[in-house]
Amino acid sequence: MNRNLKLSIKSPLKRELAFLTVPIFIETLLIMSLGAMDTFMLSQYSDAAVAAVGLANQILSFSFIVFEVINLGTSVLCSQYLGAGLTTRMEHAVGVSLAVNLFFGLLISGLLYFKAEWILSAMGLGGGMLPLGVGYMRIVGAAAFVQALAMTLSAVLRANNKAYWPMLVCLVVNILNIFGNYTLIFGKFGVPAMGVVGAALTTAGCRTLSMLILFVIVFCTTIRRFPWEIFRRWPGHEFHNLMKIGLPAAGEQMSYSCSQLVISFFITSLGMEALAARTYCVNLIMYSYLFCIAISHAGAIVIGHLVGNSRWNAAYTLGRYVTRVAVVITFGFSLCLAGAGHFIMNALTDNAAIIALGVAVLWIDVPLEIGRPLNIVYVNILQGAGDVNFPFYVGVIFMWTIAVGLAWLVGIPLGYGLLGMWWMFCLDENVRGIVFLRRWRSRRWTHRAFITS
Helix, strand or coil: CCCHHHHHHHHHHHHHHHHHHHHHHHHHHHHHHHHHHHHHCCCCCCCCHHHHHHHHHHHHHHHHHHHHHHHHHHHHHHHHHHHHCCHHHHHCCCCCCHHHHHHHHHHHHHHHHHHHHHHHCCCCCCCCCCHHHHHHHHHHHHHHHHHHHHHHHHHHHHCCCCCHHHHHHHHHHHHHHHHHHHHHHCCCCCCHHHHHHHHHHHHHHHHCCCCCCCCCCCCECCCCCHHHHHCCCHHHHHHHHHHHHHHHHHHHHHHHHHHHHHHHHHHHHHHHHHHHHHHHHHHCCCCHHHHHHHHHHHHHHHHHHHHHHHHHHHHHHHHHHHHHHHHHHHHHHHHHHHHHHHHHHHHHCCHHHHHHHHHHHHHHHHHHHHHHHHHHHHHHHHHHHCCCCCHHHHHHHHHHHHHHHHHHHCCCCCCCCHHHHHHHHHHHHHHHHHHHHHHHHHCCCCCCCCCCC
């Protein structure tokens, strides 16, 4: 039996996994580059602008997790409905997702626009950095509802094995973002130099264009029509399932983002050099686990199809394969990044203190990138299989006791600063990784699907 299972995994499932991983990898690379490009191009403007925009982007990313409540549920339900051949229910789930995320997106947009100064001040941003952060957050935050819809549409296409469409859209938008940043930040082609405001205008405009293109693609290739009947008779069952999946699934991400906001508050108290070094390193390090994100999302979709078809053993074996590949590649990339750290940091800034901190952080991050891929993969594939509560509980317990509590103790009262904090982040990622590894091997996640064939 094990031999037959290995053979089935070796051909069709691995091909499906690769078919999804490659476009998701490219799309994720482009999405990350869209945000990182603001940071890297602003580094030629000023380190203060980098620090302000880095904090603003972290708050924006946190607010976007509200949309993930619905998007994660959409991805899981669409994958399992597709595996079970329930097309009409999938269309209703998509309609509910778009309607709910539009509503919450408009609320978040208003909050970020009108309360930008209060939020950033509460996070400890002050002096010359505050107006820079406020200007960026108001413009990008006002377009939050656009991002809500774009994220939902992308999730629908991925779950339907059409991940190449979001990839192509991101490619076009990324090229426009680079051109727009160059033009508006530095004042080229007769346009006045706008600095941080120029970066914000480009980001908001590119996200709007992305949403419009994705709408056309989804309703031309995947969903035959928008299910307007959901407004006459609200499909409470689909909404219930979306929330049942999405709340704990997004809760894990929200817990992580909340912990990162608190950590940012701690690091802000260490000074501009520490905050800027963290911003640079976070934008660099994310490229080391980029492939891990891609293969974990692809693995969750394929496992969702398998679970919808009640193929539990195949799902278990595929999950172990995805984990091995993710750990090896992520760790290798982190080693390369640390080795090139001094050269990269010197290219980004001429502040000696920021360079020294950044290089040290990149080396501390190498052992962290053993635990991080375990967390990323297992959180995604457990959610794909329907085991959505366990990752939430584990995340809340360990993130807040180790990544926040111990990081504060070691970094501030004990005086080890940013480097001491990063060692605690490393401990947190690896402890959670071991817990998730044991959960997958126990198979307690089986038979938790929301739909079976």
